Amino acid sequence: xxHSFLSSLKHMxxxxxxxxxxxxxxxxxxxxxxGAIIVGGTLGVTYExxxxxxxxxxxxxxxxxxxxxxLQAIVPGFDYYFIPLVVNAQDPKWILNVHHEALKRYGExxxxxxxxxxxxxILNEDSSVAKLTxxxxxxxxxxxxxxxxxxxxxxxxxxxxxxxxxxxxxPDWLKAIQQIVEYSQIFYGGGxxxxxxxxxxxxxxxxIIVGNLIYEDFPTALKTVPVKGVSYTQIEE
Ligand code: 1GP
Numbered sequence: 001x002x003h004s005f006l007s008s009l010k011h012m013x014x015x016x017x018x019x020x021x022x023x024x025x026x027x028x029x030x031x032x033x034x035g036a037i038i039v040g041g042t043l044g045v046t047y048e049x050x051x052x053x054x055x056x057x058x059x060x061x062x063x064x065x066x067x068x069x070x071l072q073a074i075v076p077g078f079d080y081y082f083i084p085l086v087v088n089a090q091d092p093k094w095i096l097n098v099h100h101e102a103l104k105r106y107g108e109x110x111x112x113x114x115x116x117x118x119x120x121x122i123l124n125e126d127s128s129v130a131k132l133t134x135x136x137x138x139x140x141x142x143x144x145x146x147x148x149x150x151x152x153x154x155x156x157x158x159x160x161x162x163x164x165x166x167x168x169x170x171p172d173w174l175k176a177i178q179q180i181v182e183y184s185q186i187f188y189g190g191g192x193x194x195x196x197x198x199x200x201x202x203x204x205x206x207x208i209i210v211g212n213l214i215y216e217d218f219p220t221a222l223k224t225v226p227v228k229g230v231s232y233t234q235i236e237e
Contacts, residue, residue, distance in 0.1 A: 005080070006116065006158060006185045009035035010202065010232070011225050014067070014189065014211040016041035017049035023056060025218060030060030032225040038082065038209065040067030042128040047073045054078060067118075071102055079114070085157070086120045087147050089133035118159040119151030123173075124190060127165040141173055148177045152184045162205065164190025166212060168197060174204040193217070198224040202232040 011034050015021065018041050029037060039053045050066060050073050057064040058077075066078040074081075086094040103110070121144060122135040130137060138144045151160045160181060162174060168191030178186060188205035192198050193213055202208050213221040226232050 003158065003185070007206065009185075009207040011198070012036050012038055012065075012207060012209050013214060013221070014038040014040060014209050015053055015214065016211065017046065017053055017073070018044035019215050021214065025214075026053070026056045027060055028218075028222060029214070030057060030062040032222060033228045034062075034225045035207070036063035036065050036079070038065045038067050039078070040069055040082070042069060042132055045070045045073045047075060049073075051075045068102075071098070071105070074102075074106070081115050082159070083115060083117045084120045084161070085117055085155075086122060086129075086133045086135060087150050088121055088135045088138065090136050091132075091134040094133040116158050118161045118187065119155060119157040119184065120161045120163050121147045121151070122163050122165075123169060124164045124167040126167070127163075129163065129165055141176055144173055145176060145180055148181055152181045156183055158185060159187055160184035161187040161189065164188075167191045168193070169201070171200055171204065174201060178204040192224055194220060195223050198226075199232045202226075 013029050013034050015037060017039060037057050039050050054064050054075055054077055063079045065080045065082055066075060067082040067084065068074055089095050122130045122133065123137055124130060125137040148160060151157050162177060174188060185207065186205045187207045187209060188201045189209035189211060192201065192208060192210045198208055210221055210224050
């Protein structure tokens with residue numbers, strides 16, 4: 001398992017195949033120091049749109065990762081595949097049923113060296129992903145920590161994804177998660193709308209992910225990436 005690849009990631013952009021973006025914007029994202037570009041979304045993700053994004057990311061030599069949310073949209077040719085497993089979902093489809101269906105169909109062809117399973121904890125009850133997966137969103141930190149322990153200690157998943165999609169999360173909660181997690185790489189995503197927010201959350205997460213801002217304020221999205229050779233912490237110092 002290529003954990004050194006994961007630990008090299010400080011920042012990633014997530015492109016939603018269902019939202020419009022220009023070729024020039026993709027080129028600009030690829031020319032930042034971001035570690036990789038994730039292609040994935042919750043609603044309306046198609047094979048064609050995902051493939052089109054892959055082609056453009058490839059042209060600019062950036063690492064491309066597909067986060068799989070729809071079995072019909074799995075595109076060969078990505079560098080890596082991230083498979084979400086939503087630990088607070090109440091719809092069993094998103095815990096292991098969809099994975100069973102996928103492996104029944106494609107299990108023989110999977111290259112497991114390219115695959116990382118993400119233990120997702122969904123923390124924004126208004127997000128599309130919370131609604132789709134019928135996630136039970138915790139209101140107490142102790143519930144969040146119990147989910148984190150499921151991902152980290154019980155399942156030993158390579159990635160713990162703290163997902164606030166569309167909303168900036170609670171840095172104190174992220175800090176508390178960081179203090180108990182030993183094995184998983186912590187990903188944080190949600191409401192990173194400025195460089196300062198990127199700095200704040202990267203104190204507690206190994207990797208931060210910027211999605212919506214690409215579509216809402218492109219120039220600021222570019223500025224969330226740490227500068228070459230300088231970590232967020234070094235900049236703060
Ligand atoms: C979404 O975690 C990502 O899956 C990023 O969240 O879109 O709020 O930046 P935002």
